Amino acid sequence: MALRVVQWATGGVGVAAIKGVLEHPDLELVGCWVHSPGKAGKDVGEIIGTGRVGVTATDSVDEILALDADAVVYAPLLPNPDEVAALLRSGKNVVTPVGWVYPSERQSAPLREAALEGNATLHGTGIAPGGISEKFPLLFSAFSTGVTFVRAEEFSDLRTYEAPDVVRHVMGFGEVPDKALSGPMQKLLDGGFIQAVRMIVDKMGFDTDPKVRSSQEIAVATAPISSPIGTIEPGQVAGRKFHWEALAGGEPVVRVTVNWLMGEENLDPAWTFGPEGQRYEMEVRGNPDVTITVKGFQSEVGGVGPEYGIVGTAAHCVNSIPAVCAAEAGIATYLDLPLISGKAATRLG
Numbered sequence: 001m002a003l004r005v006v007q008w009a010t011g012g013v014g015v016a017a018i019k020g021v022l023e024h025p026d027l028e029l030v031g032c033w034v035h036s037p038g039k040a041g042k043d044v045g046e047i048i049g050t051g052r053v054g055v056t057a058t059d060s061v062d063e064i065l066a067l068d069a070d071a072v073v074y075a076p077l078l079p080n081p082d083e084v085a086a087l088l089r090s091g092k093n094v095v096t097p098v099g100w101v102y103p104s105e106r107q108s109a110p111l112r113e114a115a116l117e118g119n120a121t122l123h124g125t126g127i128a129p130g131g132i133s134e135k136f137p138l139l140f141s142a143f144s145t146g147v148t149f150v151r152a153e154e155f156s157d158l159r160t161y162e163a164p165d166v167v168r169h170v171m172g173f174g175e176v177p178d179k180a181l182s183g184p185m186q187k188l189l190d191g192g193f194i195q196a197v198r199m200i201v202d203k204m205g206f207d208t209d210p211k212v213r214s215s216q217e218i219a220v221a222t223a224p225i226s227s228p229i230g231t232i233e234p235g236q237v238a239g240r241k242f243h244w245e246a247l248a249g250g251e252p253v254v255r256v257t258v259n260w261l262m263g264e265e266n267l268d269p270a271w272t273f274g275p276e277g278q279r280y281e282m283e284v285r286g287n288p289d290v291t292i293t294v295k296g297f298q299s300e301v302g303g304v305g306p307e308y309g310i311v312g313t314a315a316h317c318v319n320s321i322p323a324v325c326a327a328e329a330g331i332a333t334y335l336d337l338p339l340i341s342g343k344a345a346t347r348l349g
């Protein structure tokens with residue numbers, strides 16, 4: 001019997017997750033919640049740009065709560081813990097890229113309670129946080145002993161990110177440095193990335209300071225840079241780095257970094273991606289040292305096709321559904337779940 005799945009929100013991740021559910025041999029789409037009133041009442045196929053799917057989207061939370069379903073892929077713009085608690089209490093397992101990758105006891109207590117009440121499980125996943133920033137470095141660390149340092153790093157060209165309001169007003173690009181540095185981004189990112197660092201520290205047994213150190217750096221344009229938010233003028237923010245570090249004896253032993261650049265030219269400092277270009281990179285120093293480069297999640301500037309990092313995020317959610325449905329009630333992290341893989345294409349399975 002296929003597991004019955006609801007998609008919550010149909011943005012980039014939501015649309016890709018629906019396509020992923022439709023392609024997965026063990027899953028069946030039975031419901032879809034939308035935020036936009038214009039999408040409510042439509043067949044899901046119309047929303048994802050395919051033929052008829054036979055599931056009608058709704059903007060009614062109550063309708064979704066009343067549905068008989070095994071799991072919800074919860075992918076709205078911003079998390080609403082009350083919504084997640086209601087879904088769990090209604091007996092639905094929740095997989096999500098919007099948080100709870102490795103929540104502290106204090107952060108997760110109300111949701112754990114809701115999950116136990118509904119005999120359901122909550123699992124936070126994604127790419128970063130939720131994959132490259134903790135799960136995959138931990139997996140690769142199994143090839144080394146005597147580990148002294150673990151690093152996960154994203155190198156992305158933000159010119160492919162077509163969300164101009166978010167890029168300017170939330171991420172602070174095109175602003176003066178002081179405004180960007182005091183903007184919401186550090187706090188928004190801290191929640192997830194500190195959990196990622198903590199997961200590595202705890203699993204590997206590093207004896208670190210309890211506080212994960214967050215820091216940020218800025219590069220400004222030295223000449224006009226064209227970007228999806230318009231021209232970034234000299235002196236305005238055109239590159240940002242965020243770091244999260246766990247320290248032992250004052251030295252970082254785990255570091256997660258995000259490098260977001262509006263191209264590689266006319267920046268001060270003169271940051272570049274290096275010869276390997278856009279990528280995710282993971283490093284484990286030990287016996288032996290291991291470095292892993294992941295390409296393919298970032299689009300090329302001017303390229304066509306979807307944002308594959310979003311598709312990968314959705315796939316990571318979808319592929320985890322069977323394991324999450326089979327897990328004990330409560331909060332399940334990667335440290336609790338068995339190996340999660342993709343599934344063979346229908347024509348080969």
Ligand SMILES: NC(=O)c1ccc[n+]([C@@H]2O[C@H](COP(=O)([O-])OP(=O)(O)OC[C@H]3O[C@@H](n4cnc5c(N)ncnc54)[C@H](OP(=O)(O)O)[C@@H]3O)[C@@H](O)[C@H]2O)c1
Nearest residue numbers: 009010011012013034035036076077097126127128129313
């Ligand atoms: N952990 C990771 O690695 C990772 C990676 C990618 C994304 N994410 C997160 O996943 C979430 C979804 O990303 P996305 O790329 O799909 O975003 P998106 O394209 O902006 O879509 C978000 C969807 O949320 C709904 N929405 C819009 N405004 C809303 C509001 N005020 N309240 C509730 N829902 C609202 C809309 O759904 P309808 O269109 O159905 O109305 C919208 O399409 C974001 O929180 C993002 O940060 C995490």
